[in-house]
Amino acid sequence: AQKVTQAQTEISVVEKEDVTLDCVYETRDTTYYLFWYKQPPSGELVFLIRRNSFDEQNEISGRYSWNFQKSTSSFNFTITASQVVDSAVYFCALSEEGDDKIIFGKGTRLHILP
Amino acid sequence: GAGVSQSPSNKVTEKGKDVELRCDPISGHTALYWYRQSLGQGLEFLIYFQGNSAPDKSGLPSDRFSAERTGGSVSTLTIQRTQQEDSAVYLCASSLVGTGSTDTQYFGPGTRLTVL
Numbered sequence: 001a002q003k004v005t006q007a008q009t010e011i012s013v014v015e016k017e018d019v020t021l022d023c024v025y026e027t028r029d030t031t032y033y034l035f036w037y038k039q040p041p042s043g044e045l046v047f048l049i050r051r052n053s054f055d056e057q058n059e060i061s062g063r064y065s066w067n068f069q070k071s072t073s074s075f076n077f078t079i080t081a082s083q084v085v086d087s088a089v090y091f092c093a094l095s096e097e098g099d100d101k102i103i104f105g106k107g108t109r110l111h112i113l114p
Numbered sequence: 115g116a117g118v119s120q121s122p123s124n125k126v127t128e129k130g131k132d133v134e135l136r137c138d139p140i141s142g143h144t145a146l147y148w149y150r151q152s153l154g155q156g157l158e159f160l161i162y163f164q165g166n167s168a169p170d171k172s173g174l175p176s177d178r179f180s181a182e183r184t185g186g187s188v189s190t191l192t193i194q195r196t197q198q199e200d201s202a203v204y205l206c207a208s209s210l211v212g213t214g215s216t217d218t219q220y221f222g223p224g225t226r227l228t229v230l
Contacts, residue, residue: 004156037221043203045157045221091156101147101173102219106156 002027004094004105012111013082021077021108023092029053031097034068034075039089039107051075079110087112116140118222120206126228127196135191135225139208146189147209147219148181152202160204163189196229203227 003026013019025034036048049059051068059066063080079086089107119138127133139146148160159173163183174180178196183189193200203226207219 035218042223043226044223045205045207047218047220050218093157101159101162101170102157103159104149104157 002094002096002099002103004092004103006090006092006105006108008108009106010109010111012113014113015084016081018078018080019082019110019112021079021090021092021110023075023077023105025073025075025092025094027094027096029096033095033097035091035093035095035102036066036075036077037091037093037104039091041088045091048077082112084112084114086110118206118208118220120204120222120225122225123223124226124228126230128230129198130195132192132194133196133227135193135204135227137189137191137206137208137222139187139189139206140220143208143210143220144186145209145211145217145219146183147207148189148191149205149207150175150202151205151224157205160191193227196227198229201227201229 005024007022032053034051038046038048049066056068065078067076089109091104091107093102093104095102118140121136125133144165146163149157150160151157161181162170178194181191203224205221205224207221209217209219211217
């Protein structure tokens with residue numbers, strides 16, 4: 001069965017600090033897809049990234065970076081030099097090949113303090 | 115172009131009443147999904163529509179929940195005889211082709227349902 005675990009329910013850091021959000025997943029499939037979404041206070045989910053299971057290259061997009069490690073079934077998300085606008089709930093998610101639904105973790109609420 | 119839109123943004127109803135929630139997907143997107151987000155919980159898949167195929171209803175929590183998609187575009191999620199545990203934010207998403215694993219889902223702002 002698919003499962004996504006975000007062990008950190010809530011994190012608070014001071015602005016400009018780096019912060020890493022953890023995500024551990026479970027799947028029996030060899031082909032699967034991992035996602036991160038951001039949910040700001042407005043409530044709308046914003047797509048951040050999608051990675052497939054065959055691409056373990058880390059990705060960097062501005063202050064955001066993702067570390068995908070199949071050996072530990074983890075897909076961690078790091079924000080460098082955090083800003084107050086990064087405050088949101090962040091969801092990690094998993095979808096298996098051929099499956100129509102995405103399984104979401106319970107989210108990590110991130111507070112960036114000025 | 116416009117994103118996924120949902121209406122109403124907020125709905126307060128009394129226990130036992132029926133409610134209808136509406137979703138307008140991104141133009142041209144053939145796949146449409148409904149999710150539920152309860153307080154402090156992650157997102158729970160409810161139902162998925164792809165083109166003219168029979169919908170995947172595997173996530174619907176009870177037979178009080180139903181959804182339809184008319185003309186391959188707008189979708190309505192109906193909850194009959196609402197219960198207090200139905201209180202949640204109902205999120206709609208659409209994707210261009212479908213099959214969540216290979217296509218990105220874009221989400222609407224949600225409808226916050228409160229059952230008194």
